[in-house]
Amino acid sequence: MPETAPRPGRSRAQSALGRDAAxxxxxxxxxxxxxxxxxxxxVRNLQLQGLIHLSIGGExxxxxxxxxxxxxxxVYSGHRAHGHALAKGAPMDRTMAELMxxxxxxxxxxxxxxxxxxxxxxxxxxxxxVGGNLPLAVGDALAAKLEDGGDRVxxxxxxxxxxxxxxxxxSVNLAALWxxxxxxxxxxxGMAEFTSRAEHTPVERVVDVVAPYRFDRQTVDxxxxxxxxxxxxxxxxxxxxxxxxxxLECLTHxxxxxxxxxxxxxxxxxxxxxxxxxxxIARLEATARERxxxxxxxxxxIAAAAEEEVERAVERGRGGRALTPDQAxxxxxx
Amino acid sequence: xxxxxxxxxxxxxxAQAMREDPRVIVLGExxxxxxxxxxxxxxSAEFGTGRVRNTPISxxxxxxxxxxxxxxxxxxxxxxxxxxxxxxxLDQLVNQAAKAHFMSGGQLSVPLVLRTQGGSGGRAGAQHSxxxxxxxxxxxxxxxxxxxxxxxxxxxxxSAIADPNPVVFVENKALYFRRAPVPERLTPIPLGxxxxxxxxxxxxxxxxxxxxxxxLTAAARxxxxxxxxxxxxxxxxxxxxxDPLVASLRRTGHAVIAHEAVTAGGFxxxxxxxxxxxxxxxxxxxxxxxxxxxxxxxxxxxxxxxxRPGAEEIYRAALSARRWEGCDEDGAVVAAGVPALxxxxxxxxxx
Numbered sequence: 001m002p003e004t005a006p007r008p009g010r011s012r013a014q015s016a017l018g019r020d021a022a023x024x025x026x027x028x029x030x031x032x033x034x035x036x037x038x039x040x041x042x043v044r045n046l047q048l049q050g051l052i053h054l055s056i057g058g059e060x061x062x063x064x065x066x067x068x069x070x071x072x073x074x075v076y077s078g079h080r081a082h083g084h085a086l087a088k089g090a091p092m093d094r095t096m097a098e099l100m101x102x103x104x105x106x107x108x109x110x111x112x113x114x115x116x117x118x119x120x121x122x123x124x125x126x127x128x129x130v131g132g133n134l135p136l137a138v139g140d141a142l143a144a145k146l147e148d149g150g151d152r153v154x155x156x157x158x159x160x161x162x163x164x165x166x167x168x169x170x171s172v173n174l175a176a177l178w179x180x181x182x183x184x185x186x187x188x189x190g191m192a193e194f195t196s197r198a199e200h201t202p203v204e205r206v207v208d209v210v211a212p213y214r215f216d217r218q219t220v221d222x223x224x225x226x227x228x229x230x231x232x233x234x235x236x237x238x239x240x241x242x243x244x245x246x247x248l249e250c251l252t253h254x255x256x257x258x259x260x261x262x263x264x265x266x267x268x269x270x271x272x273x274x275x276x277x278x279x280x281i282a283r284l285e286a287t288a289r290e291r292x293x294x295x296x297x298x299x300x301x302i303a304a305a306a307e308e309e310v311e312r313a314v315e316r317g318r319g320g321r322a323l324t325p326d327q328a329x330x331x332x333x334x
Numbered sequence: 335x336x337x338x339x340x341x342x343x344x345x346x347x348x349a350q351a352m353r354e355d356p357r358v359i360v361l362g363e364x365x366x367x368x369x370x371x372x373x374x375x376x377x378s379a380e381f382g383t384g385r386v387r388n389t390p391i392s393x394x395x396x397x398x399x400x401x402x403x404x405x406x407x408x409x410x411x412x413x414x415x416x417x418x419x420x421x422x423x424l425d426q427l428v429n430q431a432a433k434a435h436f437m438s439g440g441q442l443s444v445p446l447v448l449r450t451q452g453g454s455g456g457r458a459g460a461q462h463s464x465x466x467x468x469x470x471x472x473x474x475x476x477x478x479x480x481x482x483x484x485x486x487x488x489x490x491x492x493s494a495i496a497d498p499n500p501v502v503f504v505e506n507k508a509l510y511f512r513r514a515p516v517p518e519r520l521t522p523i524p525l526g527x528x529x530x531x532x533x534x535x536x537x538x539x540x541x542x543x544x545x546x547x548x549x550l551t552a553a554a555r556x557x558x559x560x561x562x563x564x565x566x567x568x569x570x571x572x573x574x575x576x577d578p579l580v581a582s583l584r585r586t587g588h589a590v591i592a593h594e595a596v597t598a599g600g601f602x603x604x605x606x607x608x609x610x611x612x613x614x615x616x617x618x619x620x621x622x623x624x625x626x627x628x629x630x631x632x633x634x635x636x637x638x639x640x641x642r643p644g645a646e647e648i649y650r651a652a653l654s655a656r657r658w659e660g661c662d663e664d665g666a667v668v669a670a671g672v673p674a675l676x677x678x679x680x681x682x683x684x685x
Contacts, residue, residue: 074406076402105439106439106441107437107438107439107441108439108440109439110436110437110438110439111437111438111439115437115438117437117438117439117441117442118441119438119441119442124402124405124406124442125405125434125438125442127429127430128429129425129429129430132398132425132426132429132430134395134398135394135395135396135397135398135399135401135402135426136398136399136401136402136405136426136430137402138395138398138399138402139398139399139400139401139402139403139404139405139406139410140402140403140405140406141402142399142402142403142408143402143403143406143407143408144406146359146384146385146408166394167394167395167398167425170390170392170394170395170396171395171398171399173390173392173395174389174390174392174395174396174399177390178387328436331435331436331439331440332435332436332474332475333435333475333477333498333499334435334440334443334444334445334498334499
């Protein structure tokens with residue numbers, strides 16, 4: 001097995017994921033899943049507009065990473081940001097309201113799906129420009145490093161599509177050069193928009209791209225939440241001790257198209273068995289059932305609670321109003 | 335008041351801001367060594383290389399890192415060595431910095447200064463000589479400052495650093511080593527206040543950066559011929575202090591706007607449009623613009639000298655405005671006793 005391949009055995013041995021943590025992760029993943037499935041439905045019914053990118057199938061990364069972060073740790077995300085926002089603590093109702101363009105939204109309806117920000121919980125910004133968040137995260141980590149005695153860290157989520165852009169390489173170099181407390185979390189779903197990674201680069205694994213910079217780096221199965229949790233936890237401890245930048249490559253699966261409404265003519269759908277093997281929720285549920293942490297009834301209750309929360313968020317969002325143009329214009333300058 | 339060069343005033347302002355506020359950091363290529371024009375010379379010795387950080391030649395990520403640091407509470411002053419290279423940083427500047435406050439509904443702010451310098455005259459060719467400030471004025475969320483004197487540079491830089499918004503501070507390399515009086519202790523000059531440098535009742539001249547000195551030279555020559563000009567430096571393009579310019583134009587009825595940038599699509603066009611709406615009933619001639627022709631900046635000395643607008647062009651435009659009679663069939667200005675001025679269009683000049 002190549003050095004960079006996922007090592008589930010090792011991750012499992014180190015994970016020590018207890019019952020409470022596992023149930024929390026399940027809850028987070030269900031909240032993201034239900035939120036996004038509801039968003040997809042709203043888009044289909046033309047009740048929600050704009051460019052919407054869903055992370056269904058990739059919830060394990062958002063949950064496994066963000067559960068271990070504090071509010072003062074900064075997260076930068078990209079265009080597929082709903083999961084990261086919810087996992088980092090953004091209130092679901094204000095997130096849904098934001099997607100709906102309501103003044104009650106996180107960003108008063110001025111950002112939308114691709115530009116979620118919730119500074120109160122350390123979500124410092126999602127960006128619609130692929131990889132445009134990477135330099136920002138470098139700057140945030142520089143500020144963290146210059147704070148005397150602090151141990152807060154910066155995490156930046158990006159897809160494998162960002163790795164071929166110049167700003168990825170510039171950012172990786174700066175982070176390594178300045179030994180920043182920054183963790184690069186790559187969600188490698190093997191697809192950059194409509195084309196497979198193999199059509200964009202001969203380098204299969206992102207960990208190999210940063211090898212010359214001597215990053216501490218790991219590839220994990222992103223559908224295995226325990227593995228993500230364990231690998232990220234180890235890197236987080238290093239980052240808090242100011243041991244340079246880290247890269248965590250999570251191999252994930254993008255269940256849906258690049259954006260909602262995408263015809264997806266470029267790929268074949270997975271059959272149910274293949275999907276079950278890649279669904280981070282199904283996998284953690286199975287593990288938790290095996291370990292007798294979770295009854296079927298409790299599993300259903302977690303999903304049902306998430307669905308109810310989403311419905312309440314949709315109802316609240318529907319009642320919201322957009323800012324007036326005059327009100328919006330006040331946000332051009334601070 | 336002691337005399338300082340433009341770069342000395344920049345350095346004085348940076349050091350003063352860094353002493354007063356530990357959140358101020360400086361980053362850019364070679365800044366710890368002072369940079370090619372020595373604008374940051376000595377800062378790393380006083381403040382250390384933690385706060386005065388050399389960066390690799392990575393304009394995009396360095397600009398983005400400065401934005402991220404600003405969002406995290408620092409007050410970075412990032413240097414892009416030549417404005418020509420700002421193209422490499424525009425994604426971060428335009429898509430991130432300019433929009434962060436708006437798109438976050440006011441949660442984020444970007445107290446960033448991006449210092450850069452432009453302008454021709456160094457025989458450096460078209461990739462180290464441009465004047466690209468008009469692009470930046472087109473982006474809501476950015477502020478754009480263009481000082482013309484050492485004292486203004488120092489005072490405006492202090493305000494730019496204290497501003498909670500991203501400010502692009504555009505210097506001109508031809509001004510860097512000119513000396514002028516600068517206060518012992520700099521005080522901030524507010525952004526958005528034009529400065530009047532000469533008063534007259536016959537003509538309004540508005541000039542930016544290097545062209546301000548040329549405007550004063552032209553105004554002195556015009557005075558010898560009995561034409562007295564108001565001369566203004568807007569100092570900041572965004573925000574723009576339009577009121578004193580409008581008031582002047584309503585008195586004089588004639589205006590010349592001068593900048594070093596290519597005339598077509600330049601900031602002078604925007605300023606002329608705003609002025610003509612506010613002073614339409616008072617205009618006695620079309621507002622005249624002085625700028626560079628629609629070609630890249632040429633390298634050869636004779637070509638570059640011919641290309642660069644200056645006092646002569648402002649003088650001729652002023653005469654043309656004062657003696658305007660109409661336009662010919664091709665739209666060229668006809669003015670008594672004044673040779674035809676090149677048309678300010680997107681057509682390269684005829685050979």
